[in-house]
Amino acid sequence: MKNTILTLCAVLVLTCCSSKNDKLSVESIAKNTCECFSNQNSESIDEKMKPCLSDLINQNQHEIHKAFYSNKSLEDAVSKHMMDAMIYMVHNCDQYYHELDMMFTNIYPETSFENVEEDINLLTDSITGIAEIDSIKLGLIHQKISLLTKSRKLDDALDEIDYLSKNYSPSETYFIKMYIYRLQEKYHESLNEIDKAVNEGNVEYVFYAELIKRKKNDT
Numbered sequence: 643m644k645n646t647i648l649t650l651c652a653v654l655v656l657t658c659c660s661s662k663n664d665k666l667s668v669e670s671i672a673k674n675t676c677e678c679f680s681n682q683n684s685e686s687i688d689e690k691m692k693p694c695l696s697d698l699i700n701q702n703q704h705e706i707h708k709a710f711y712s713n714k715s716l717e718d719a720v721s722k723h724m725m726d727a728m729i730y731m732v733h734n735c736d737q738y739y740h741e742l743d744m745m746f747t748n749i750y751p752e753t754s755f756e757n758v759e760e761d762i763n764l765l766t767d768s769i770t771g772i773a774e775i776d777s778i779k780l781g782l783i784h785q786k787i788s789l790l791t792k793s794r795k796l797d798d799a800l801d802e803i804d805y806l807s808k809n810y811s812p813s814e815t816y817f818i819k820m821y822i823y824r825l826q827e828k829y830h831e832s833l834n835e836i837d838k839a840v841n842e843g844n845v846e847y848v849f850y851a852e853l854i855k856r857k858k859n860d861t
Contacts, residue, residue, distance in 0.1 A: 663705075663709045663710075666702055666705055666706050666709060666710075667710075668723060668730055669730060671695070671698060671723070671727045672727040672728075672730035672731050672734065672735070673734075674694075674698070675691070675694045675695040675698070675727060675731060675735075676731055676734070676735035676737075676738060678690075678693065678695075679691065679694050679695075679731075679735065679737060679738050680735075680737050682694065687738075687741055687742060687745060695724065695727060696724070699720055699723055699724050699727070703716060703719070703720050704716070706719060706720070707719040707720070710723065711723070725848075725849065728849065729848075729849065729852045732849075732852045732853060732856050733852065733855075733856055739856055742853065743853065743856075743857065746850075746853060747825075749821065750788065750791045750792045750821065751792060752792060752793075752794055753793055754793065755794075755795060758789040758792065758793050759793075761789055762786060762789050762790065762793075765782055765785055765786040765789070766786065768782050769782045769783060775809050775810070780806075780810055780814070783802060783805070783806055784806075784814075786802055787799050787802045787803060787806070787818060790802065791818065791821070791822060794825070796822050796825060796826055799818070799822055800819070800822060803815045803818060803819055803822075812838070813839070813842060815835075816835050816836070816838055816839040816844070816847070817835075817839070819832075819835045820832045820836055820839075820847075820850060820854075823835065824857065827861060829854055829855075829857065829858040829861075832854050833851055833854055836848075836850055836851045836854070
């Protein structure tokens with residue numbers, strides 16, 4: 643009888659732990675966060691995600707660490723669980739994805755070429771007037787690329803980017819090339835730029851890859 647009671651107690655403990663772990667799994671947290679996100683009235687994605695995801699994971703960080711990532715540091719465990727939940731939401735939470743996609747597109751908000759043509763010409767003159775391949779020239783080229791991208795002169799922007807990558811570190815171009823190729827619906831090329839960035843240690847680009855994959859699948 644004593645052994646039977648101990649066995650039942652052990653089963654109950656395991657069941658309880660298993661149930662809690664299920665509630666803290668990436669999929670479960672992501673689904674709950676999606677529902678919470680959809681009910682938030684804030685305009686900012688960050689403001690919506692804080693009570694729905696960040697606070698939830700931080701409040702349960704030790705349980706998550708113990709249950710899923712005992713071989714990682716607490717900080718790495720929290721970061722991975724949060725990232726995996728957001729990636730799950732990109733593919734399975736439409737409202738989150740669409741708001742995130744709009745925010746991503748508006749990194750370089752579209753404007754008419756006429757609004758920036760004079761500034762582009764001035765930047766071109768300034769860039770031409772600098773013979774040295776230095777940080778000042780680099781900054782001016784970035785400004786020109788930004789204006790060309792906002793005015794959706796994307797092929798012209800890519801020409802400037804090509805010059806940039808030949809004369810400066812290629813890492814200067816990964817993000818903007820990824821962004822432009824995405825606008826052009828050249829998803830394979832966009833993902834290639836992300837691979838280059840990740841191979842140089844920029845692991846945060848993995849999230850951009852998931853956004854582009856979702857965009858490709860929806861097209």
